[in-house]
Amino acid sequence: MNQWLLYGVLALLPLAALSGFLMGRKSRKGKQGNSLSSNYIKGLNYLLNEQPDKAVDTFIDLLKVDTDTVETHLALGNLFRKRGEVDRAIRLHQNLIARPQLSSKDRNTALFQLGLDYNAVGMYDRSEKLFNxxxxxxxxxxESLVQLLNIHQLTRDWDDAAKIAxxxxxxxxxxxxxxxxxFYCELASQKRQEGDIKAALANVKKALSINSDSVRASLLQGDIxxxxxxxxxxxxxxQRILQQDIAFLPEALPSISEAYHHTKDRTGYKNFLDKSLELGAGVSVLVELSKIIQHDKDDRAAAELIGGFLQDRPSLKGLQRLIALHIEHAQDSAKPSLQLLDDIVEKLIARKPRYACHNCGFETKAIYWQCPxxxxxxxVKPIKGIEGE
Incomplete structure (x- = not known):
């Protein structure tokens, strides 16, 4: 007998013992004893002959469904599902539900467990029907609402997900x-991909009416x-992001720059960046502002802006920008060292995650609105500090 089969046989022994115990109780109440005894022996034979699958089915059949054994059936089904034997769990729960003498309370409990079985194997249409x-x-x-919400998210049925939530x-x-x-932002993204801009904007508006602090909705609305x-x-x-969560402003900076460029409002863009820094924006905004200062004045003025910021808020990204401003004006003997330092900082930045989940600690370089x-x-929020914003 191989090792895994031995484990399986050992796991079935409690079930065999329980079946024997219940069989004994039943045999004392009527004339079923001989039939039950023969089936019990048959189950033991399957066990001894290294046929655990047949043994399980035989012992389960011995557990006649009544008020004394419903909890046993439910516990066995839960055990099978946790061990990955979902087909057995489904068969057991279906057998339980089919019994006419089952009480309404026990039937609903079995239905719920069957719904969990279907979820475990991705049969979401069946589990959805049961939970409804x-x-x-x-x-x-x-509990059913929670399960339905999970199903609609997994199947990306965002309209029903919103209703269930x-x-x-x-x-x-x-x-x-x-x-x-x-969920409404997901719907908006779908409508936008389909070319239905009116419906996309309507869903974004709905998202903002439900959560006025939704940065994602503002970004999506701005992009549209x-x-x-x-x-x-x-x-x-x-601009609404400044009040919603300024930490996400770097996500919008390229688009904001493009929008201001098309309106030919360079002064407005600079004022926006100044205001953002006053409100506590991170180093990405500083770098963008330094480019405007560099263009309007010179490299030295831009370097002074970066240097003043780094004294209070050290940042790898800010340091890289400062190095770039100094390389052009450095002596020839110092340029190789500065270039080496710039390469090292760039590699450090490239290796570091930009976002982290405040709930579980998951780290990533890309933004996720739902933590994977x-x-x-x-x-999932932008990382702050020397390695982030």
């Missing part, structure tokens, strides 16, 4: 405005206006 049925049951309503918020009183706003060449409207949308690790919405 259980919404009428006060005991399982909230609203029901969940009303039912359990837990704030769902952030994820709901993201920029695409439509509504530059002033785009700027207005992007913990699945939390709006938890």
């Amino acid at each position: 049925e259980l919404l009428a049951d006060p005991v399982h309503k909230n 609203e029901q969940l918020q009303s039912s359990i009183g837990v704030e769902q405005t952030k994820p709901i706003a993201h 206006h920029l695409q439509q060449k509504n530059y002033k409207q785009a700027i207005k949308s992007y 690790s913990c699945k939390e919405w709006s938890s």
